[in-house]
Amino acid sequence: MEERIIEEIKSNRTFLIASHVNPDGDAIGSALALAISLKNIGKKVTVFNQDPIPRNLQFLPMSPEIIHEIDRSLTFDVAFVLDCGDLDRVGKEIEKIRKIINIDHHMTNSGFGDLRLVDSQSSSTAELIYAVLKDIPIEITYEIALNIYTAILTDTGAFCNSNTTEGTFHIASEMVRIGVNPANVAEKIYQEMPVPRLKLLGLALNTLEILDNGRIASVVVTLSMLRKTGATPELTEDMINYPRSILGVKVAVLFREVSRNYYKISLRSNKDIDVADIAREFGGGGHPNASGGNMKGSLLEAKGKVFEVVSKRLN
Ligand code: 5GP
Ligand code: MN
Numbered sequence: 001m002e003e004r005i006i007e008e009i010k011s012n013r014t015f016l017i018a019s020h021v022n023p024d025g026d027a028i029g030s031a032l033a034l035a036i037s038l039k040n041i042g043k044k045v046t047v048f049n050q051d052p053i054p055r056n057l058q059f060l061p062m063s064p065e066i067i068h069e070i071d072r073s074l075t076f077d078v079a080f081v082l083d084c085g086d087l088d089r090v091g092k093e094i095e096k097i098r099k100i101i102n103i104d105h106h107m108t109n110s111g112f113g114d115l116r117l118v119d120s121q122s123s124s125t126a127e128l129i130y131a132v133l134k135d136i137p138i139e140i141t142y143e144i145a146l147n148i149y150t151a152i153l154t155d156t157g158a159f160c161n162s163n164t165t166e167g168t169f170h171i172a173s174e175m176v177r178i179g180v181n182p183a184n185v186a187e188k189i190y191q192e193m194p195v196p197r198l199k200l201l202g203l204a205l206n207t208l209e210i211l212d213n214g215r216i217a218s219v220v221v222t223l224s225m226l227r228k229t230g231a232t233p234e235l236t237e238d239m240i241n242y243p244r245s246i247l248g249v250k251v252a253v254l255f256r257e258v259s260r261n262y263y264k265i266s267l268r269s270n271k272d273i274d275v276a277d278i279a280r281e282f283g284g285g286g287h288p289n290a291s292g293g294n295m296k297g298s299l300l301e302a303k304g305k306v307f308e309v310v311s312k313r314l315n
Contacts, residue, residue: 004115005101006136012077014044016070018097019082019125020089021050022234022264025057025154025189027083030103030125032062033147034080037129037138046074050091054234059188060150061143070096083125085285087112103128108276108285120287123163126151130171142179149175150185157241158186162271162289196231203229204239204254210246212311217243218253220299233258244268251275251310255302258294263302266292273313281309 009015017035019027027049035045047066057063070093079097081090085106088094102113105128107120122128126148133140140148152172156164159172176182200221207220221236236256244252250273254266265282267275269289276291284293295302 002117002132002135005103005117005132008078008101008115009038009043009132009136012043014046014075014077016046016048016074016076016079016097017082018048018079018084018090018093020084021091023049023051023053023057024083024237026124026126026151028053028057028060028063028066029147029149029151029154030082030129031066031080032060033126033133033144033151034082034129035065036062036141036144036147037133037136040141040144041136041138046070046076048093050093052232052234054237055194056189056192057150060147062147069093072096081113082129085109103132105287106276106285107287108280108291121165123161123165123168124152124155126155127168127171140174140178145175145178145180146185149180149182150189153182153185154189158190163287194231194235196229197235199229200225200231200235201239201242204236205242208243210249211307212314214246214248215250215314216253216307216310217246217249217251218255218303218307219243220255220257222257222299223259240266240268250314251278253306253310255299255306257299261297263295263297263299264292265295265302265306267310278309278313282306 017031019031031047035047038045049066053063078099080101082103085108100113102116104118105122105125109118117128203225204219204221209218240252240254252268256264258264269275274288276286276288279286279291279293282293282295286292
């Protein structure tokens with residue numbers, strides 16, 4: 001499969017690279033690593049993401065060039081869709097995207113697109129991009145390495161999640177050999193948080209609920225909390241790790257109010273419980289230990305339904 005993707009890269013000139021709404025480090029890092037690589041071999045590349053780039057990822061090389069709307073006059077020979085389990089994860093511009101190459105590592109990937117490179121054993125989409133670059137081959141410059149390293153760092157939860165393998169460290173180590181400084185990246189990603197994030201965290205932690213004999217923990221982020229603290233929704237990223245960190249908790253849930261009676265649900269679990277399956281019941285998907293979905297209804301209804309499904313899985 002990789003060969004056909006490489007053929008498409010070699011024989012075409014203009015590329016669109018899209019990744020998922022509410023982008024994370026892997027969505028942006030993979031897209032920018034591929035974009036810089038293609039530019040370096042003389043291709044014309046446009047990077048699209050529907051949503052704003054989280055502040056702590058804006059240091060990534062080429063990040064300012066990401067567009068958030070696709071002008072109808074723009075045409076592309078090929079569109080890469082990265083880190084998306086479903087095509088609709090691209091968001092509202094989806095119908096403008098044709099001739100799709102799907103590169104992803106979600107177990108729940110629906111198999112969309114004309115060509116696919118999908119491997120759920122991969123820690124991140126960036127690992128797959130790395131493999132493609134090696135095969136073409138394209139030289140991995142410092143700018144590319146910085147994007148790949150950041151994508152791997154964030155998607156493995158700083159090398160803590162169960163998707164971290166020997167191969168992951170091998171690639172990370174190569175990125176460091178090329179010039180990436182792990183302490184500098186960690187500082188950018190984890191240690192330059194704006195004050196509103198900590199204020200929001202305080203409010204979110206106040207909503208902590210423990211259920212099912214200590215095996216389920218949940219927190220809530222509402223629109224009113226965002227307003228009160230001046231925080232933007234993407235600052236909620238990783239807050240679910242706090243309920244997840246409690247001794248005895250098997251499944252952590254974060255309910256984030258997106259609009260009135262509409263909640264984004266994030267799920268995290270320890271290695272014994274598959275939450276990708278649970279997320280599917282809420283119109284979403286993801287990885288066995290990190291997944292997400294959505295639900296219409298009041299917070300009470302969302303909680304009732306999610307806790308019921310999770311409890312059933314635990315018992
Ligand atoms: P998060 O909880 O951080 O938003 O997402 C965790 C994981 O679940 C990510 O790998 C993300 O791609 C996946 N995910 C989150 N929301 C959705 C969704 O609505 N649909 C699908 N298919 N996957 C999702
Ligand atoms: Mn990913």
